[in-house]
Amino acid sequence: MRALGLRALDMLIDHVAAPSDSTPVPARTAGAAAALLRDQPVPHAAVDDPAALLDELHLLLRDGNAHPDRPGFLAFVPSPGTFTGVLGAALATGFAVPTGWRLTGPVASAIESATVGWLVELLGLSEGTSGLFVPGGSLANLTALTAARDARAGEEPHRATAYVSDQAHFSVRRALHVLGLGADRVRILPSDRAQRLPLAALAERVGQDRRQGSCPFLVVASAGTTATGAVDPLPELARFCAEEGLWLHVDGAYGAPAALTDRGRRALAGLGLADSVTVDAHKWLFQPAETSCVLLREPAHLRRSFGVELPPYLAADGTAPASGAQDDGVDFLQWGVQHTREFRALRLWLSLKTFGADAFRSAIDRGLDTAEEIARHIDASPGLAVVTGPALAVVTFRPLPRGPGPAPTPQEQDRAVDEVCRALMDEGHALVMAVTVAGRRVFRLCTINPRIETAQLRRVVDHIGALWQTRTAAPPSPRPTPSGQARAEGTAG
Numbered sequence: 113m114r115a116l117g118l119r120a121l122d123m124l125i126d127h128v129a130a131p132s133d134s135t136p137v138p139a140r141t142a143g144a145a146a147a148l149l150r151d152q153p154v155p156h157a158a159v160d161d162p163a164a165l166l167d168e169l170h171l172l173l174r175d176g177n178a179h180p181d182r183p184g185f186l187a188f189v190p191s192p193g194t195f196t197g198v199l200g201a202a203l204a205t206g207f208a209v210p211t212g213w214r215l216t217g218p219v220a221s222a223i224e225s226a227t228v229g230w231l232v233e234l235l236g237l238s239e240g241t242s243g244l245f246v247p248g249g250s251l252a253n254l255t256a257l258t259a260a261r262d263a264r265a266g267e268e269p270h271r272a273t274a275y276v277s278d279q280a281h282f283s284v285r286r287a288l289h290v291l292g293l294g295a296d297r298v299r300i301l302p303s304d305r306a307q308r309l310p311l312a313a314l315a316e317r318v319g320q321d322r323r324q325g326s327c328p329f330l331v332v333a334s335a336g337t338t339a340t341g342a343v344d345p346l347p348e349l350a351r352f353c354a355e356e357g358l359w360l361h362v363d364g365a366y367g368a369p370a371a372l373t374d375r376g377r378r379a380l381a382g383l384g385l386a387d388s389v390t391v392d393a394h395k396w397l398f399q400p401a402e403t404s405c406v407l408l409r410e411p412a413h414l415r416r417s418f419g420v421e422l423p424p425y426l427a428a429d430g431t432a433p434a435s436g437a438q439d440d441g442v443d444f445l446q447w448g449v450q451h452t453r454e455f456r457a458l459r460l461w462l463s464l465k466t467f468g469a470d471a472f473r474s475a476i477d478r479g480l481d482t483a484e485e486i487a488r489h490i491d492a493s494p495g496l497a498v499v500t501g502p503a504l505a506v507v508t509f510r511p512l513p514r515g516p517g518p519a520p521t522p523q524e525q526d527r528a529v530d531e532v533c534r535a536l537m538d539e540g541h542a543l544v545m546a547v548t549v550a551g552r553r554v555f556r557l558c559t560i561n562p563r564i565e566t567a568q569l570r571r572v573v574d575h576i577g578a579l580w581q582t583r584t585a586a587p588p589s590p591r592p593t594p595s596g597q598a599r600a601e602g603t604a605g
Contacts, residue, residue, distance in 0.1 A: 116162055123170050128181070128195050132563045136182035137540040138175045145176065178543060183564035186572070187545035189338065189366045189395045192561040196466045197399040197459040204455035212451040213426060214443045224457035225442055227464070231391065231405060234469060235371045237384045243407035243414070244444045245456040249365035249392045250283040252406035255448055256388035257287045257330065259413040260359035264329035271327035275299045275317065277309040277344065279337040281363055297326075307342035307500060307549070309333055311352060318356060330359045335380050335389075336367015339547040339556065341506030343367065346382030353387075362386040365404065367504045369396035372473045375480060379504065384409075396476060396505075396560050399459045406448075414447040475562040479505040482559040485566050489573060496577055499554045508547060508554045509573075511580040520584045526553035528583040535579050542572045 159165050180190040210217040211224065224245060232241045246252050257274075265272035274293060276284055278300050288298050299317055304310045309331075318328045331353050333344040346362065353360040362368075362383060368391040370376025371383060383389065389407045393399040408414060445451045464472070483502035490496045490507070495514045501507040510529070513519040520528065529546045530553060536542050547556045555576060559569065 116166060119163060119166055123166075124198060125195075127174070127179075128198070130182075132183050132565065133568065134179075134182055134184075135540040136179050136185035136543050137537050138177075138179070139540060144172060148172075181561075183561045183568065184542040184572070185561070186557045186559070186564075186569075187543045189392075189558055190561055191394050191401055192398055192563065193394065193400045194398045194463045194467070196463040197403070200459035200462040201400050201456075204458045209455040209458070211453045211455045211457075212445045214441055215426075217455075220455050220458075221442060221444065223461050224444065224455075227457040227461045228405065228407070230464060230469070231393075231460075232407060235368055235383065235389070235391065235407075236377055237389065237407060238409055240411075241384075241407050241409050242411040242442075243388075243405055244442075244447050245393075245453075246404050246406055246448060246450070247402040247454075247456075248394075248404045249281070249363070249390050250286065251449065252365070252390040252392075252404045253281075253283050253332075253361070253363060254287040254290060255406045255414070255418075256361050256390060256408065257284070257291060257332075259388065259408060259417045260330045260361060261291055262417045263413050264357070264359045265327050268327045271325065272330075273297050273299065273321050273326040273328045274330040274332065275301060275314055275328065276332045277301055277303050277334065277337075279303045279307050279309075279339060279342060280332055280334055281338055281365065284332050284363060303342075305550075307337060307340045309344040309349065311345060311348050314349075315352060318358070328356065328358055330361065333360060333362045333386070334367075335362050335364035335383060336370070336504045336506075338366060339506075340500040340508055340549060341367065341503030341558075342500070343379055343503065346380065346385065348382075350382050350385035354385075359387045360385070361388045361390075363390050365390050365392040366395050369393075369472075369476055370480070370504050372469070373477050373480065376476065376504070393460050396479070397460060397463075397472060398475065398562075399463065402454075403456045403459050411447070418448055419446040476560075478562045479560040482564060482566060482569065483507050483557075486557060486559065486569050486573060489566075489570050493573070493577065495581070496573070499549050499552075505559045506556065507559070508549055508556045510552070510554045511577050511584075513584060514581065522552065525584065528580055529553040529555060531583055532576055532579045536572075536576070542575075544572070544576065 179185060181192045209220050211220045214221045228242055228244065246255060261269060261272055269292065272293060274288055274297065276298065285298060301309060301313050301317065314331065321328055331349060333346060333349050335343050350360055364383065368383065368389060371380045387409050391405050393403040393405060394401045444453065483505045487498050487502045487507045490498050490509045495512050497510055497512055499508045499510050533544055533546050536544055544555055544557065546553045
């Protein structure tokens with residue numbers, strides 16, 4: 113175990129400490145994925161050399177997948193996890209830490225409660241806010257929306273109606289589907305020119321639905337959309353929801369950690385007025401994947417929605433307390449869907465204790481700075497134009513046609529944007545994804561990785577411009593032959 117463990121640890125350290133210009137999209141092992149699918153009989157006998165097997169796995173992990181922790185990974189919302197987060201995940205797994213029940217995991221429960229409290233304070237949320245760690249933003253949204261339904265539409269679930277922007281993450285609509293709200297009960301409102309949820313359209317639709325007998329209960333806002341980083345008008349939405357008796361859930365999976373900084377807190381003004389907030393520590397808090405948190409301004413709603421009567425084998429004194437019973441601590445099994453839970457809080461707890469919150473604040477500030485710097489570079493570059501942002505750490509932009517000849521059609525330009533993204537991925541040096549803004553395909557950069565250098569990012573942008581030009585430049589017109597020229601003149605005549 114020690115020999116294999118040290119070998120695996122060396123692999124992890126080599127990966128985490130790799131140079132900042134290492135490729136985020138390695139050249140995939142030829143046919144590796146197909147071979148794994150095709151040539152994988154059940155291994156009935158033990159392997160002769162476990163170390164060799166570990167080396168084989170190392171190659172597959174190193175060369176067979178993209179690496180979101182690399183600075184050149186600019187797509188989606190990358191996860192540049194800290195090594196302490198990796199250690200926290202390994203230690204929690206290795207010690208089989210029980211977190212589903214406070215009786216068997218009192219220290220785990222205390223650490224989780226403390227870490228949740230740190231998040232509440234760092235994000236500037238109201239006193240009394242609390243919650244729990246869950247695998248990801250999808251389950252965080254589902255947990256919050258379940259509490260919202262039970263609190264605001266518990267007696268009339270068949271008439272419950274929810275309101276989201278067309279920029280809301282798809283996990284929101286999936287969560288509503290799981291809760292039994294069909295498409296006829298989910299209002300998807302077109303975003304405004306700033307890609308934000310428009311308050312006037314929301315108010316009009318809520319009023320219309322009430323008059324028609326529906327039961328509006330929920331508004332989902334975004335604190336940093338995935339596509340453009342847009343932040344919905346949180347103070348205005350909070351005021352409207354309070355007046356209308358609606359639950360305001362803010363999906364801050366990506367953007368909420370910006371509130372650790374002064375300018376981020378200004379951009380996210382009103383976050384503390386939400387009834388519930390989702391925050392993914394595996395995004396802008398630099399933790400391994402599946403480290404998310406759901407926070408409620410009134411956490412008692414979690415117990416009302418998920419509390420259960422414990423069977424005798426889970427009761428400390430042989431009796432099962434009622435689900436509404438109060439005690440001096442939190443049993444997280446009463447606050448969410450899961451009973452058996454991974455000790456996810458340890459990752460962030462260990463990272464914050466090691467580096468301090470100021471280091472996280474500085475790293476987030478660096479992501480904001482980098483977005484502003486690259487936006488200035490795009491604006492100063494001939495043939496490039498910023499489309500949205502910088503919004504938090506997201507910038508979208510579009511190259512403009514240059515040179516002689518007719519400009520490509522909008523459809524050709526959109527196709528060229530996707531082709532350039534594919535070419536970048538094939539080269540492996542950077543991963544950039546295209547998104548649709550106002551009906552057009554544009555390039556999107558997410559700059560949350562504190563290891564990325566501005567010069568490196570400028571090279572990526574310049575290379576995108578060059579690739580785009582090669583795909584949209586009009587081919588040179590062939591010199592007409594005399595006969596061809598005569599035919600052209602004759603046709604014109």
